[in-house]
Amino acid sequence: MDAVTSAPARIILICSGKGGVGKTTLTANLGIALARLGERTVVLDADFGLRNLDLLLGLENRIVYTAQEVLAETCRLEQALVKHKQEPNLALLPAGNPRMLEWLTPEDMQRIVAMVAERADFVLIDCPAGIEDGFKNAAAAAREAIVITTPEVSAVRDADRVIGLLNTRGVAPVQLVLNRVRPRMMASQEMLGVEDVTDILALPLLGLVVEDEQVIVSTNRGEPLTLNGNGSPAARAYQNIARRLRGEDVPLEDPSKARKGLRARLMNKIRKTTGLF
């Protein structure tokens, strides 16, 4: 992370409006995936009141300083950047300490992101839920954005509000990730379809992530799915999103054909051949 950058860093806000739709999980997995592809990546947890990115990356015990100390010049940026053990191209920077709720302003955010951007190819900003000050601070330095949503009415409605705010701010491009897709429910039209959501929000689709229990397992362990490349459907979806972000032409996966685990495939076969349940 020391060499002088030639191309300017991509500064990407990851946001959703609604909480709990997968912003932090996407940030963690995308951070690892981009780092694996050789990109110097910094993930910035802008949600310092309720920060969790450290936990998802398994770095919760290694945070000593935050952006707050860097800006106050009580430490150097290198001291505050927490390098990932297995993936040295990735570093985490928490914006602040949960105990100090009132310090961050949009100007602070622009200053710290400018410092980080000098030594990175990608800066991913994990945005807090909501559209109030936390969002405005997090969005202050972003050039582009990824809006993540799930195929549910509340999540899509909140995403729409956020897209409106991003458009007013001139953040572009804004791309969409559709999370927690359940192919069987979509096939029976008991869930908003992929096209329903892209039509309504009028955003280009950057990726689809199918509902995958492995996401929970990886969160429990503090090891993002993209770290161990265990080939789960969600892991592949995150890797594909990282590649598309870099400009690679990776076709969108058909969610109904997502390769399932051995047991699920076996059950599927039994279901089909016997016509039972």
Place this chain on the structure above:
Amino acid sequence: MTLFDFIQRLLGRQKPSGTMAKERLQLVLAHDRSDLNPELLEQMRREILEVVQRYVEIDIEEGDVSLETEDRVTALVANLPIKRARPLPALVAAAVGKAQAPGPETPQELAVPLGSEPAEDQSPADPD
């Protein structure tokens, strides 16, 4: 999906919930994006009908004024079937010189872009 839901769907009595979700979202987003609340929209609808009725007799039962949305652009769409034009003296009384009444029985559609963003449609206009 419960068995009851399944039977309802087979009989065509109930839409799949995904379709309902899309329709409900399109309606609520049209309002979110235009910042027009239902009361304001209803007031505007009544005033539009009033103005149009000065010139032509319209079928209020069939008339519909609603917000529709496509590609994040919201439009106010009025679909007002015209029964017949008002007689000339009444028109002169209305005294908006240049306005000519359209021919009888022609449904007129007026689409006015509202600026920023999207929605679907309202229940048919009730008589005021």
